[in-house]
Amino acid sequence: MPLSQDELKARVGRAAIDYVRPGTVIGVGTGSTVAHFIAALGAMPERIAAAVSSSERSTAALRALGIDVLDANDVEHLDVYVDGADEVDPSGYLIKGGGGALTREKIVAALAQRFVCIVDASKAVPVLGAFPLPVEVVPMAEASVRRRFAGGVLGTSGDAVLRLASDGTPYVTDNGQHILDVHGLRIADPVAFESAVNDIPGVVTVGVFAHQKADVCLLGTADGVRTITY
Template identity: 40%
Template sequence: MTVELSPIDRAKFVSAKRAAEFVEDGMRVGLGTGSTAAWLVRCLGERVRDNGLRIRGVPTSARTAKLARDVGIEVITLDDARWLDLTIDGADEFDQELNLIKGGGGALLQEKIVATASDQMIVIADAAKEVESLGAFPLPVEVIKFGWRTTQALIEETLISMDVMGRTSTLRMNGDQPYVTDEGNYIIDLHLNRIENTRQLALVLNQMPGVVENGLFVDICDVVVIGNSDGRVEVRDINEGTVREEQMDVGDSDNLFVDGD
């Protein structure tokens, strides 16, 4: 089916389309999870089909793997790849230092493993994802099922000593059942409102028994590509200290396939 894109989807599309230009023939590419990352996979699939682009993709979730295969991208495992040239993924929030909150789609563990096994991580996002301080979006923490209530209580107790505005947490649900990640774990969402010391919080959370990983991506992202509904994109490179504004052609974007990812 084809539909007219909403302004937010147009912004996601142009950021994904611009980020796809970083991908070169022969690369091993980490493929993120979520609605913006799905646009990237479609854009890369179009290049594979129409331009003969040869890449191998390492998906960060089962649903990304399916989409990648559907659009003609060769899918391999991270064990097959060993190391990646580039990972492109979305984010739920990012700040001026390009620290991120990720995991709204439930794939934070695989996303972080893949991102840190890459020479470069590029984040694609619409402008609304930029914040002064992380934390308005709930911070996902992936925990093992065994003793998850105890783990949740330990997390909430630890938050008392952290510089955050909120300290409540909820188990993520899928209907009337707990949400289960691709790795068979639960997710506890932390409602913090504002996080002042992201690095400290990330380290403290990961030291807790029962915690597998948290959704704070600190010092991992190298470039962010910010899309706007009118086709403008801003490319920020934190390593080079550069900011570039560009205009993307979105003339045919309303005719792209949309599957509701």
Template identity: 40%
Template sequence: MATIDQTQQDAEKLAAALAAVKFVKDGDIVGLGTGSTTTFAIKELGKRVKDGLKITAAASSIRTEELAKSLGIGILDLGTLSQIDISIDGADEFTETLDLIKGGGGALFREKIIASLSKNAIIITDASKKVKKLGAFTVPIEVIPLAYQYVSDQINKLGGKGILRSVGGKSYTTDNGNLIIDADFGLINDPAKLSSDLNQINGLLAHGLFVNTTSKVIMSEGTDIIVFE
């Protein structure tokens, strides 16, 4: 994984965001992800809306919804939508085959719903997020609280080691009122199989492996924009 300073990383995030926002057209329903990279895209969309772009959006988190509203972007109830024209989101890791780990920001369930509804699901990243194999970043897993121990045991059976996410000494709670287990599976040789195995666990609401959900990844590296699709 590439090592770059924060200023360069932010410049790359902004460049990728600007490239992605160009795909948004008048009348689109836009899915908005959560995280530092997506924030750049939302702010740019806000500028375009101020200049006359007509869009509505579905947000993957409360903080994304609040940011979008503050910039004049109309928000739709995600639960009422059957289709999203285009979505823009970030990733914690991605491979050239468009497998991702997402959920570092804790919004993976809603992000996965948005990706599933999207006709054009765009991921934007800086160069540090590209890897040969997923797994250096832990796999976030949103779990219903009453199933926490059961899900933890099942993660162990799959060869993972899960740690309950906490903030300030208290268990982290998602916008959906659930817990997050950050599961370390080491480097993942077969993301599709692990995704399928995790999907079989009762009480596991969503996991951060995104397989076959992405249309393209727009990555900024230095002054270059590289598109994987």
């Protein structure tokens, strides 16, 4: 019987423990795949010294396991950062932010000496953009940022839609900002695209991770965990 998507996520979450050295300070991302990684951290015979977390949800899960969580301002670097992604291309460029934590995820990724991305095979794509691109924005800039995407960024245009919470109000990030999800993009040059979107006034962070791309991807497949190094 084929493995379920959650079983594939559990496999890669556990596999990422091989990149964690006991006694070090590591970065921990956000999402359903990372939840399996956090559970595996709690089962390590020799614990890590501490973690820097990219979301309030992950912070709560880590502390529930007795793992100390530090503020990013209190560390100079991290040994490794482990996080999932919504899309990963053949070069290790990513789209992230489906869970709304893209800004903090990018900050933590920039502190790490190695970024290990953990995903199931459904997230591997030839070109980024099928997944709606999250863009965290200052609320007063929502309309102008939508117009910029409609007009095209580096030759590719998209429909930017305000993300809503379950009660129909605008989704609010841990940073107190809103998210636009941009549909219909084809991101052929992720590095240039990330830089161009970040230059739009009112954009806090774009969910393209090209400057902070993955160094290693652990891909959960029906045949087991495939390791891709970039």
